[in-house]
Amino acid sequence: MSADVRQKFAMAICTIAISVLCAGCVQTTPAPNAPSVSGDRAIADAFRSKRSAVQVQGEGVVTRILSDDNDGARHQRFIVRLESGQTLLIAHNIDVAPRLPAIRPGDSVAFYGEYAWNSEGGVIHWTHHDPDGQHVAGWLRLNGSTYQ
Numbered sequence: 001m002s003a004d005v006r007q008k009f010a011m012a013i014c015t016i017a018i019s020v021l022c023a024g025c026v027q028t029t030p031a032p033n034a035p036s037v038s039g040d041r042a043i044a045d046a047f048r049s050k051r052s053a054v055q056v057q058g059e060g061v062v063t064r065i066l067s068d069d070n071d072g073a074r075h076q077r078f079i080v081r082l083e084s085g086q087t088l089l090i091a092h093n094i095d096v097a098p099r100l101p102a103i104r105p106g107d108s109v110a111f112y113g114e115y116a117w118n119s120e121g122g123v124i125h126w127t128h129h130d131p132d133g134q135h136v137a138g139w140l141r142l143n144g145s146t147y148q
Helices: 003-023 040-048
Strands: 036-038 054-065 075-081 087-093 108-116 123-125 139-142 145-147
Antiparallel strands (some): 054 108, 108 123, 108 139
16 A cells, blocks of 8 residues: 555544544534533522523423413423422423423423523423524423324
């Protein structure tokens, strides 16, 4: 094998190796404009500092089922209590995503959505995909099923 062929072969191997190493660094979900946090402590920090537009992930126990909000886009609404004791209103857009069926107090619900501050603990919305592809897709998980 000539030196030129060996050099091209070595460059090809290096290119493949770099591509494989960098593949794990590529972000496959569009980055939100807002910071992303996870867990009770991070959500409590957002509440304490009165921050909104924070992408959050967590889990809570349903304490109350509220009537649907039918003003504009329809939202299924319920209250969850985090392990920390903080409560959150979950407002899940049912014009875009499926309703959580048969949800009841005592159910554990995991969530990924956008936190909006209010004096009662906050609201989680954007718990669904964005049909326009402009917002990070959120979700709700109940009894092993994901709704988005």
